[in-house]
Amino acid sequence: MTAPHTPPRDPHEAPPAVLAEKREGILVITLNRPEAKNAATEEMALLMADILDDFAADDALAVAVLTGAGGTFCSGMDLKDFVKGRRPAVEGRGFLALTERPAPKPIIAAVEGYAVAGGFETMLACDLVVAAENAKFGLPEVKRGLVAAAGGLVALPNRAPRAIAMEMALTGDMFDAQYVRAAGLVNRVVPAGSALEAALELAAGIAANGPLAVRVTKRVIVEQAGWPADEAYARQQEIVGPVFESADAKEGATAFAEKRAPRWTGR
Structure with missing residues (x-):
C-alpha cells in the first residue's frame, strides 16, 4: 500500500502569511508578509495561535525562533486591517496570539530591519532576542493617536528601566540595536543579515538541554x-x-x- 501524500500547493496560490518549519528540535516561525513589512493581520494572529498550540504539544520541539521574511521582523499592526475593524490579536492571548500568554517553551526573536509597535511588543513577549546591528525598534503608537497596549505599557516597564520605558512610549521615536541592548532588551547584536543564523545557534544550545x-x-x-x-x-x-x-x-x-x-x- 502506498502512503498517502499531500498534493503540491498551487503555484498561483498565495503562500501562508505565517510559515512554520521544524529543524532538529527547533521550530522556525516566519512572519511572511514581506510586501507589507510583515504588518500583522487578523489572519496572521489566527495562524500564530495554531502554530503555537502545535509547538506546545510537540514533545520533539524544544525551542522556537520567531523571525520575519524580507529583512523586516514586524512593522506592527496592519492599519488597513485596523480601519476595517479587524485586529491582529486573539482573545486571551494578545497580539499575534503571543503577547498576553507566554508559550510554555522558550521563544527566541531573530530581528532584522524594523521591530516597531506591535512588532516590538511581540519581540518583548519572546524570551531571548538576537538583533541585527542595523535593526530599529520603537513604539510609535502615540504618533498615530494610539497607545502601545500590546505590551509596551505593561511588559516594557518590567523589562527595562522606567526612564527607558517612558522615553520609548511617550516619544514614539526609533531606537537602534545598541540602545535596546544597553537597556537589557536584546541578548546579542550581530552583523546585518545574520540574526536568524545566530538565533538558530542559540536555539541549538537550548535544544541540547533536558x-x-x-x-x-x-x-x-x-x-x-x-x-x-x-x-x-x-x-x-x-x-x-x-x-x-x-x-x-x-x-x-x-x-x-x-x-x-x-x-x-x-x-
Whole structure:
C-alpha cells in the first residue's frame, strides 16, 4: 500500500502569511508578509495561535525562533486591517496570539530591519532576542493617536528601566540595536543579515538541554515575579521537585559520569 501524500500547493496560490518549519528540535516561525513589512493581520494572529498550540504539544520541539521574511521582523499592526475593524490579536492571548500568554517553551526573536509597535511588543513577549546591528525598534503608537497596549505599557516597564520605558512610549521615536541592548532588551547584536543564523545557534544550545528542565526553568522565571518573597522558594520547589526525580535527571547525571551526550526522553 502506498502512503498517502499531500498534493503540491498551487503555484498561483498565495503562500501562508505565517510559515512554520521544524529543524532538529527547533521550530522556525516566519512572519511572511514581506510586501507589507510583515504588518500583522487578523489572519496572521489566527495562524500564530495554531502554530503555537502545535509547538506546545510537540514533545520533539524544544525551542522556537520567531523571525520575519524580507529583512523586516514586524512593522506592527496592519492599519488597513485596523480601519476595517479587524485586529491582529486573539482573545486571551494578545497580539499575534503571543503577547498576553507566554508559550510554555522558550521563544527566541531573530530581528532584522524594523521591530516597531506591535512588532516590538511581540519581540518583548519572546524570551531571548538576537538583533541585527542595523535593526530599529520603537513604539510609535502615540504618533498615530494610539497607545502601545500590546505590551509596551505593561511588559516594557518590567523589562527595562522606567526612564527607558517612558522615553520609548511617550516619544514614539526609533531606537537602534545598541540602545535596546544597553537597556537589557536584546541578548546579542550581530552583523546585518545574520540574526536568524545566530538565533538558530542559540536555539541549538537550548535544544541540547533536558526538555523538562528547560520548560520548568522558563516557568519559574516567568511566574516568580508575582510570588510573595517569603513563599518564593517553597513555590519553586513545588514546580522543580518532580524534575529532580525524573528519568531525565538520572540520565543527565549518568551521561556526565560516562562522558557522553545525554539521551533525553522528556520523562
